[in-house]
Amino acid sequence: MKRPQLERPALLEARAIQRLYGPGKGCEEIDFTLHQGEVLGIVGESGSGKSTLLRVLSGLEAPDRGQVVYHAGEAGSVGGSPGKDEALDLYAISEARRRALLRMEWGLVHQNPRDGLRLGVSAGANVGERLMALGQRHYGELRAAGQDWMGRVELDPARIDDAPQTFSGGMQQRLQIARTLVTQPRLVFMDEPTGGLDVSVQARLLDMLRTLTRELGLSVILVTHDLAVARLLAHRLMVMRRGRVVEAGLTDQILDDPQHPYTQLLVSSVLTP
């Protein structure tokens, strides 16, 4: 057999990123490349800087130093010129263009669904809103997309007119995911997506995220402190401590044969029921 093609095009690059609020608070010396179709997990304890890094990567907070480079420009991409690979320096382009990217090509799933949803408007409107931002105006189509996506995240489509404030936490999280993925983003950022949920609800959500990631061929950057979640979802891991990446590699290798003292401590501290 022929050598398999193991290289995928780069989608997002972090180049020497630093964002510090104080010594060891925030993140520094962050370098990596995310390839198309990859799920990259960022793991670490509270205060390790992983959420700060996610905010910098996702366009929410400018770094003190370094660049976030997004490779736009596939045919149909709104971030760049169609058909041409274009490397966009996220914090060098205009605010308007960065917001357009976030709206059209990226998705962000917050830990707390209340941060990603509009609780007072109907579930259907929440899902349809990002589509409307892309220019869809046809009411019937928006409603059909809303129902379709509620079904895909295992919400009862009959509840399309109910407001999310009447939903449970797990249902709200699934609605947030539907709202994020309805526009078929190329890149999705997730911050502890199973964080505040009951264990039984977590399992359901994890299974759903795995399936959707595979079916849509999503590229994902996932922040989690839960190594079991990382094992299930992420192809690759970066382990953070005090603002720096101490170890990075294949998920199974990081968890089965950790090299760095801190990673060994982290992995060996997990209870296995």
Add this chain to the structure above:
Amino acid sequence: MTSPFLTARRLDKTFVLHAQGGQALPVMRGLDLSLSPGKCLVLAGRSGIGKSTLLKMVNGNYRVSGGQLTLHFEDGELELSALPAHAWHLLRRDVIGYVSQFLRVVPRVSAREVVMEPLLARGCDVSEARARAEALLARLNLPERLWELAPGTFSGGEQQRVNIARGFIAEHPLLLLDEPTASLDAANREVVVQLIEEAKARGTAMLGIFHDEEVRERVADRLLELEGHMLLGGTDADRTASDHTSFRQTDSGESLS
């Protein structure tokens, strides 16, 4: 004789345990092996000698500490010890399959889906993947009423059969088998032997561990004798080793069958 698909040259593995003052545990020294398409090379040696360790190195779970681990394709070689992390999941999707000793159970995912997954990851049509998964589960005598259930509550033997079906369904060119018959009855051991023979006929290269002597005799084309000085102790067989270990392949690779 066909040219090898997988080779190891002077392969070393050492674990460094930082919690124990940076204690180094060498578990493998200077291992050589050569595995051709359509052959099954069986690892032999006492429990704890490091047989699973070798499989985990080939699968990327364990890092290679020294030496070379190489796949040989028609148009060139691929060095696994230096493979970047982002390449591994594609390599596992297309080239390296692994039947682990125990199934990693994912909550809520049905047995059928667990088996379908390697095909779906390659973009295979869902109905085709389902048909192939069901055919394999039926061959392995897993009762149909279990297909729809998540394997978390299954018996060891039932989980193992799900695991075997998942490992064989995607017909990877290299298959790693870690005691696939350990908790199976005679009838199902026979099915696994058949699956291995069919994989050989397709040209699959297999590296396996089989404690069952009868199965080993039937499937092994060669034995890879892992011998040396071992220091046993502790509970995790993979992590117990002597300060000096020698692994060597039997010279000419005598046929067993």
